[in-house]
Amino acid sequence: MTQRDVVFPAGRQALYERNRYSPAIRSNGFLFVSGQVGSKADGSPEADLETQVRTAFNNLNAILAAAGSSFDDVVDVTVFIVDPQSTFERIWSVVVSEFWGSAPHPTVTAVGVTWLYGFDFEIKVIAKLPDAT
Structure with missing residues (x-):
């Protein structure tokens, strides 16, 4: 098997190692980013929904930056939302006004879920790396 080219954001490697997954993998000119939630440095959830969304995007942006990328390079987004019927508008108002550009x-798929390990929002993306042709 080929060695995975893992990307770790600054200061959070121990959290990923403890939970046994890679935050992102570079492969064939793309960056595949694991689902990011609104977790504090210790892995616990932020208290309110809007703060969770902002923190999830900040965590995502830290991974993208560690790979030499940004949200402008994202081509595909999947979001997971607990109770989307009552939370989608609140989430999307933060996403669009503060992060979407x-x-x-990018393409987007939104999935309603019943459980996210104590979180209400998760985002995973695929980005085309800027130096890839």
Whole structure:
């Protein structure tokens, strides 16, 4: 098997090692980022929904930056939302106004789920690495 090219954001490697997964893997010009939640440095959830969404994006952006990338390079997004019927508008108002950027936007799939290990929102992405042709 080929050695995985793992990307770790600054200061959170122990959290990923404890939970036994890679935050992101570089492969064939793409960056595949694991689902990011609104977790504090110790892995516990932020208290309110909007803070969870902001923290999830900040965690995501730290991984993208560690790979020499940014959200502008993201081509595909999957979000997981607990109780999307009552939370989607609150989540999307934060996403669009603070993080989404201008068009053209990445593709997006939103999935309603019943459980996210104590979190209400998770985002995973695939990004085209800037130096890949």
